Amino acid sequence: MVAQSARNLWTIFRHEFSLYFGSPIVYFIGALWFLFVGVFFSISVASFNQGAPLTMDNTISTMGFLAIFIAPGLTMRLISEEMRTGTHELLLTAPVRDWEVVVGKWLGAWGVLTVFVLISLIFPLILTFLGSPDGGDILTAYIGLWLLWGMALAIGVMASAMTPYQIIAFIISLALLIGLWLAQAVFNFIPNPLIQEIASEATIFSHFQNTMVQRGIIQVENLVYFIGVIAIALFLATNFLGTRRWRA
Amino acid sequence: MIQVEGLTKYYLGDQPAISNLSFYADRGEIVGFLGPNGAGKTTTMRILTGYMPASAGKAIVAGYDVMRQSIEVRQRVGYLPETVPLYKDITVWQYLDYMAGLHGMTNPDRTDRVEEVLDQVDMLDRADSLVANISKGMRQRVGLAQAIVHNPDVLILDEPMVGLDPDQRREVRELIQNLGEARTVMLSSHDLAEVEKVCTRVLVINRGRIVAEDSPEALANNMQGMQRFYVRVDNDAAGKLKELVMSVEGVAEAKVDDRKGGLEVIATRDSNARPAVAALIVSNNLDLLELRPLDMSLEDIFLQLTAEAEAELADEDEWDDLDDDEFDDLAEDLDEDEETK
Incomplete structure (x- = not known):
């Protein structure tokens, strides 16, 4: 049973991953990503020359922030397009479970992002030529980045399972991610400490930026937050996909 | 191999898409599912392939x-949906390799098997073509290939002949017949000639109900109670021929033949419809040019069966719609009719 699920996940992951690299969009997104990140890294390098500490904070923050815009674009196709073209009919009548379809597709997208992240390791490598950066700090921030992207992509997969229209899926996940990024700023206007506390815990900013990037530490609640949101989003995506069977 | 009992499916609304369907299909049978569009063929097939659940009833497939x-x-069913859905951005080989993988096949068996089915559907030379670049007939064959790639016990094919030219139809027909020798095949169609050629047994479905079930030959025999003939007159300017013919006792249906301008008539065999039609034409001062018997085709049988089923349903509906008073009135009328007879 476990072996079977692992095999199914691998089959779907492999298919989705190779579909990404067979289309020009992923190269375009990748190019755009590295352009932005490269600019921010150059600015950091300039500030190092003026005596600022040698860190990856700004560069990794930028890579994290870009998830809001890029993750919806990477994931909008995943399930929507199958519904629109009808290929989901064969996928849903193949001996794979709905959750395997959802998780396999999510892993495919996460795989693409992992390739981006691995390529971006060139930046910390450059830092080592400029001096001796704190390797632990950088590793922690990268783990945060990777988890944040996993979460953003899971939300994108969920949105894609909600509608056969890619553009609607894009807008839904973009809105959700902006909401999660800005929740604290919005709820700061409400002078209730409990609500502010909840909003702060729900915000990507406090788990990624404030903790894993700037303080260079990983707390249990950070892991619970990212993994929890991933699990909830993928669970809902599986259920949305399941309701297609009833509404078909 | 396929055993269906009381299968019912409601979408939104009160009208079931299929209602209380029961049938079976054994190994070695090629069962044709025949009916007009919207009859419930695709709904039934989607339930049998596990795509969606039924509202009621039971279906056993491959045990x-x-x-x-x-x-x-x-794991044991191969399915070809109606509009063969394929991923267009990958090659034929990649597509079949993916479908085989989804059915749990691993290398090196998977590679061998993909090659084998590509050979079977005569697509080996196009294995590296992008799916987007192959013709509709080829896509149909690739669709068929994905349905058989995991060697299923049961094959469910929704309109497998649609969009194929006559040569391709013959090839696919032969392929289905070969596949059907050791498997259970169920295929849907609204093309009677195809079903007649390839199927060992036919289920006729209309408005979600099975209206007939038999071998193609036996279905024709059942209809021996009916006769079909062709009638043509010369000076029917007023176009009253059809009306006249329909008024003759025993005539079930009269259809205008667009090409030649006459009427195709179906009537019960024991009725004296043919001489009666002739007499009526003469007595109405029309010039009878032609009156000759025609063979019953499966097409006619089909039209007849679905018309009968619809008439039955309409009767039921009529009775259902009545309120109590109307019901009593109608019942009284019927009693009076009986007495006068």
């Missing part, structure tokens, strides 16, 4: 319950 053991069923 497993489609509702409770969906994965086991899906």
